[in-house]
Amino acid sequence: MAKTGQTVAELMLHQLSLYGVKRIYGVVGDATFGLIDALAGQDEIEFIACKHESTAAFMASAEAKLTGGLGVCTATMGPGATNLLNGLGDAHADRAPVLALTGQAPTDKIGTAFPQFINQQDLVKPFAAYSANLASPDAALDLLEKAVGTALGQRAVTHLSVPKDLFMANASAKPRPLPDVIEGASVFTEESLESAAAVMKSAKRPMILAGSGAAGAAQDLQKLAESWGAGILASLGGKGLVEDDSPHMLQGIGEGGNPHASDLFKEADVVLLAGTTWWPEGHVPTDARVIQIDPHFNQIEKNIPVEIGITGKAEEVLPILADSLEGFSRSDDWMRRCRDVKEKWATQNEQEGGTEGFPVHPSRIMRALDRTVAPDAVLALDTGDNTVWTNRNFRQKNQTTVFSGYWRTMGFGLPAAMAAKLVSPDKQVVAIVGDGGLQMVLADLLTATRYGLNITVVVLNNGSLQMEVDKLKVLGAKGTGTDLTNPDFVKLAEACGWKAFRPGSDDELEPVLEQALHSDGPSLVDIRTAREFFPETE
Structure with missing residues (x-):
């Protein structure tokens, strides 16, 4: 049937661009043929064809x-x-702001x-802050605007289902040019933060817990720690924000973090949370006064005993708090x-990283990685034993880490690495995965091949769901x-078109990793890994 005018799918794609x-990540299906046809007829948005819908949703989540x-x-x-539900x-x-477009x-x-x-509205209800079914071509832009605005404004999942006939229906509306938005900084002054500064000045044992939300305020974080005399602990997403040579940087907290930091942290009397909602039970103080900085404070549902919540960005708040503490x-x-x-x-970590033997101790693998991976690489972590060993022993520099934080799903590492490479094609991208997690998404090795994604997947292969x-x-x-x-x-x-390697001893780790990391196209390193009991298992 010949088309006349612009279809709903074409209009939605133009608006999304x-x-x-x-x-847009996905798998082709007959209820979305109108969308697929529209994607094929334009070049502003690339369709990334995955092997499984969960991979598509993981990739969208990782990109966000x-x-x-x-x-x-x-x-x-x-x-x-x-x-799609696992990725959503x-x-x-x-x-993470993600929009799911499904056929109906x-x-x-x-x-x-x-x-x-x-x-489908019932189906996605536990995950979606907004979900609607399109009932008329004339409502397409209104629903899309609501879905995108909610996703970005609330940092949430949203969803639109579109009946297959409406994707291909004629649309009379025109794309709406986006307004020029002037984003002003929140107005914080020493006076407005006086109550927070007063609590901080009462501290005898101050501690900062930082996460990825403080990425734009690394220098301010360091300055505040110096003014306040505080130790800095990091969630997994906050590792690398402050240089390791800083006397204030104690590395991670929780399972896989600095194993000596928990007892110290429990003694803290005032804690500042900057850009994180991480509050690992069993590793945190029970009676400290807690101040939390988060731009979406009203959406935080984690069980954190916050006394003062500051709704704002870390880079807006930390400099003022640091100035307020001058002379503390x-x-x-x-x-x-x-x-x-x-x-x-630091001494124990170095010793663990030098553990000899074959199959290779996980700490030794992490030492090989932090010697070979580029300092500005993107690390995509799967969930499992590989996550906690990476958190424990990988000495992060300026690398960016993407992982499944609170959902903690296996199978995230490979899709996240592919999305990272599409987002940052000039960056080195390394996925650190377990053999169990990789097997959940093996078919999508071919997605990396199809799109020529130069990523390296490092497999900790111990033949076991070792964390369990x-x-x-x-x-x-x-x-x-x-x-x-x-x-x-x-x-x-290799059957999927990758270059693949397997070191035969712990001495071969670095040379093999170097070879894989500098290969053209996707590469995989299969490392026979010792079945070691993780010392901080809870």
Whole structure:
């Protein structure tokens, strides 16, 4: 059937391009044929065809986390929409702005026994801050504007389902040029932050817990720590914000963090949270006065005993707090204890990284990575034993880390690495994954091949769901199903058009990693990894 005029799908794509969308991740299905046809007829937005819808949603989530902009994924109705849910759950949990566009049954079949029909608004309700079904071509822009505005304004997941006939229906509206937006800084003064400064000045044992939300305020973070005499602990997303040679930087906290920092942190009497909602139970003080800085404070639902919440960006607030603390009488004893904890862990970390043997100890793998990975690389972490060993032993510099923070889904690493390379093609991108997590998304090795994505996937291959093994051991419980039936990852990757490597000893780690990292096209390093009990398992 010949088209006349602009379709709803074409109109929506044009509007999304005005919002800055460069890519849509998805899998083709018949309920989205109108959208696929429109994507094929333009060159402003690239369609990234994935092997599985969960990968598409993971990639959209990772892009949103890395850029702060809108990530977009698409799927057909029924099983396609259902398969998006894991990635949408990840975006929801980590407050990443993601829009899901799904096909729906034709308008005259909605609510019937039409194949694959399901009420999609009910389906996505746990994850989506806004979800609507398009009922008229004339409403397309209004719904899209609401969905995008909600996603970006609330850093949330939103969703639009579009009946397959409406994607291809004629649209009379025109794309709406975006207004010139002048974004002013929040108005903070020493007077407006006086109550927070007063609490901070009462501290004898101050501590800062920083996360990725403080990325634009690294120097201010360091200055504040110096003025206040505070130690700095980091969530996984905040590692690398402050140089390791700073006497205030104690590295991570929680499972996989500095194992000596928890006891010190529990003694803190005033804690400043900057750009993080990380508050790991069992590692935090129970009676400290807590100040939290977050631009979306009214949306924070984590169980943090906050006394003063400051709604704003870290870069707007930290400089003023630092100035307010000029002349503050710091505790030399507290700083000495912070330095002792820092030095004790630095020595132990170095020793752990030198562990010899084959299969290779996970700490030794992390030492090889921090010697070979570019200082400004993007690291995409899967969820599992690889995450905690990376957090524990990888000595992060200026690398950017993307991971599944609160959803903690396996299978995130490879999709996140592919999205990172599309977003930053000039950056080195390295995925650190376990064998279990990689097997969940193996088909999408071919997505990296299809789009020529020069990424490196490092597989910690111990033939086991080792994190679950460790936790079962702690519980004194029996386990079954934790041993993995692994393919030959090298042969499989090569069959998918990748270059693949397998070091034969711990001495070969660095040379093999260097070879993989400097290969053209996607590369995989399969490392036989020792089944080591993680020492901080809870």
